[in-house]
Amino acid sequence: MAGLIIKNLSKIYEIESKKIHALNNINLTIPDGSFVTIVGKSGCGKTTLLKLLCGLEDKTCGTIDYTHTNNSDNNRISIVFQEPRLMPWLTVEENMAFSLINCKDKNNVSQKVSTYLKLLGLYNFRKAYPSQISGGMAQRTSLGRTLCYEPQIILMDEPLGALDAFNRKKLQNELINIFLKCGKTIIFVTHDIEEAICLGQKIVVMDRGSIIKEIPVSMDYYRDTSSLEFFHHKNQVLNILNKFLEEEQHEFL
Ligand SMILES: Nc1ncnc2c1ncn2[C@@H]1O[C@H](COP(=O)(O)OP(=O)(O)OP(=O)(O)O)[C@@H](O)[C@H]1O
Ligand SMILES: [Mg+2]
Numbered sequence: 707m708a709g710l711i712i713k714n715l716s717k718i719y720e721i722e723s724k725k726i727h728a729l730n731n732i733n734l735t736i737p738d739g740s741f742v743t744i745v746g747k748s749g750c751g752k753t754t755l756l757k758l759l760c761g762l763e764d765k766t767c768g769t770i771d772y773t774h775t776n777n778s779d780n781n782r783i784s785i786v787f788q789e790p791r792l793m794p795w796l797t798v799e800e801n802m803a804f805s806l807i808n809c810k811d812k813n814n815v816s817q818k819v820s821t822y823l824k825l826l827g828l829y830n831f832r833k834a835y836p837s838q839i840s841g842g843m844a845q846r847t848s849l850g851r852t853l854c855y856e857p858q859i860i861l862m863d864e865p866l867g868a869l870d871a872f873n874r875k876k877l878q879n880e881l882i883n884i885f886l887k888c889g890k891t892i893i894f895v896t897h898d899i900e901e902a903i904c905l906g907q908k909i910v911v912m913d914r915g916s917i918i919k920e921i922p923v924s925m926d927y928y929r930d931t932s933s934l935e936f937f938h939h940k941n942q943v944l945n946i947l948n949k950f951l952e953e954e955q956h957e958f959l
Contacts, residue, residue: 708775709737709891710759710859715768717754717915728754730915732768736908738775738858741885741892743906745899745943747951751915752895756861759893760785772859784857788864790848792836798847799823799832805855815854822850825887826880842873846880853884862894866901878904882927903939904929911943913950 715732718725729751736742744752757763759770760783772781784805792801799819806815823829826846831839839847845865852860866874878901885892896902902909903923911919921942925935 707735707737708773709735709740711735711769711771711773712759713769713771715755715758715770716766717751717758717763718766727915729758732915732917734910734917734920736891736893738891739889741905741907742894742910743902743908744893744895744910744912745897745902745947746912747947748897750912752912753863755912756785756863756893756895759783759859760861781859782855782857783859783861784852784855785861785863786848786852786865788867790836790841790844792844792847792851794836797833797835798828798839798843798850801836801847802850802854805851818854818856819850822853825853825884826850840873842869842877845869846877849877849881853888857890859891859893862892864895864897867897874901879928881905886927899940899943900931902943903936904931909939909943911946913947918950919946 712732712734715729716727717729718727720726732755744755746752754763758765762785774781793804796804802819802822803815806818809815820829823832826849828843828846828850831843836844836847845868849865866877869877881892882905884890894902894905906923909921909923910917911921921939923939925933925939929936
């Protein structure tokens with residue numbers, strides 16, 4: 707199978723000789739071209755996992771392998787953070803083109819930027835600076851910068867967390883459009899269980915550095931949040947998280 711294969715992955719941080727087991731023996735397979743969401747309470751290791759996947763942090767032990775599909779040699783991986791992290795002195799289109807700064811074919815760059823500006827509904831604001839656009843537009847610009855780079859794997863760390871409900875829903879749908887159109891692998895971290903079910907073909911539930919459950923979601927896009935099937939998935943995730951919360955409370959008492 708082509709995709710990401712993570713085996714026995716662990717990460718231990720050390721603060722003043724105190725060891726913090728941020729990830730314990732993670733085993734996870736993510737097929738190429740799939741959409742995976744990761745949920746779990748604060749501090750359970752979600753960001754650490756993404757950082758190891760894109761090489762921002764070194765693993766303590768384990769392996770991360772990526773095998774290509776037959777027709778692709780693109781193994782680029784890119785990460786989108788919760789805050790857009792745009793450069794204030796560059797316009798929307800310049801920020802998006804930034805990931806292609808070393809590309810010699812300037813026509814190709816401008817074509818790509820133009821394509822994603824349109825796809826993300828930013829074309830009319832291409833000459834605006836970050837201070838002149840809304841939070842949702844800034845986050846879309848950040849996503850556009852990543853898409854221009856054309857990675858095969860996109861990691862997203864709570865990228866919609868700061869948005870209002872309307873913009874959040876809109877961007878979720880745009881993300882599904884992009885996923886269906888471009889066939890990328892997307893690994894998306896969120897605190898929002900409904901968001902995880904709306905987006906993921908598989909939901910990975912984490913607790914205290916471990917994966918405690920992988921839940922496949924076979925519903926078609928775009929998902930009806932009022933359907934029985936959606937409700938069933940939501941209950942399933944909530945029950946798992948509650949069970950671990952209860953266990954933790956017992957340990958505390
Ligand atoms: N650079 C670091 N040095 C030391 N400890 C760290 C470092 N980064 C993360 N940790 C610790 O690793 C654990 C996992 O952190 P991580 O940021 O991955 O959690 P998270 O699931 O992303 O949480 P949140 O939902 O709040 O973003 C936490 O206990 C955190 O304190
Ligand atoms: Mg985090």
